Amino acid sequence: MRRVWVIDHPAHARLLAPLMRELASAEDVIIACERKEVRAMIERGDGHLPRRRTIWVPRVIGKGRYRKALIRLFKSKQALKGFDQVISIGAPLEIRAAPKSAQRIYITDTEVNHLAHKLARRKATDIVIPTHFRKDLSGPLLKTKARIHRIEGLHGHVHLRPSLRPKEMSDPPRILLRRLKGDGIHDSKEIRDIEENWLSSFAITLVDEGEFTGDPWSLDSLVASMDGVITQSTTLASEAVLLGVPTLLVSNAQRGFLDALGKNKLLIRNDFDTFKELLHQVPESDSEWPDTRQQLTQIIENL
Secondary structure (H helix, E strand, O other): OOEEEEOHHHHHHHHHHHHHHHHHHOEEEEEOOOOOHHHHHHOOOOOOOOOOEEEOOOOOOOOEEEEEHHHHHHHHHHHOOOEEEEEEEOOOOHHHHHOOOEEEEEOOOOOHHHHHHHOOOOOOOEEEEOOOOOOOOOOOOOOOOOOOEOOOOOHHHHHHOOOOOOOOOHHHHHHHEOOOOOOOOOOOOOEEOOOOHHHHOOOOOOOOOOOOOOOOHHHHHHHOOOEEEEOOHHHHHHHHHHHOEEEEEEEEEOOOHHHOOOOOOOEEEHHHHHHHHHHHOOOOOOOOOHHHHHHHHHHHHHH
């Protein structure tokens, strides 16, 4: 089985890494989106992500995005010739570019990514979504002839491990801050401002999108060592909560995985005062840890 693995976002590199370590052959190929954090993860992937021939494609956003889409579609179509399976997380162009004979697996946990869903649903042979995926937010995705596979748990359960946070809080509290650039497809309707006066009483570790200069593969360990997280990123928020870290998500985003975390006392949405109180309460994480990695591995391996 010759596979193509599509890495469109740094979180996708983390998600696919354990699957590639188990399933990837020497003939497999990576199609990677040309963005700073993705490049850093692939270039510094030794011990995490198997090294494979990598084809770089443009990120389809901003000025000239239609031209970028055509370039990406062409490059992906050339790269995908002769392959048996393509695994893509929320990236539809590679699903469309894949040979008709190939298994085309589209994985998503982001209901509101409607344009990607529209482009992927007619060409995908298989769609993998979590059990908490909200049909009411997902637009046209599930109106498809593709096989639908549902997995228990969050994407973070695939690559993270349960973690114990420090028993004593630092003085001042150590807070990891991650702000987004706001150039994502659905960022403009979701991002809310993080007030500067919120940060004055904390020791801030800054990991803004595109600005983190440390080892990108150690970000989860860095998060786990913190007293708290403030972020506009839904992905980082969910991972921090799974790691047992009190988290303030500053966003209007609606996601099924955020609903699934709603019972977890570690996730606070848009309420700084409650978050500040939470830091001193140190509640225990009540997240279950399903074997999502095994479920996803079996789906890919057994098709």
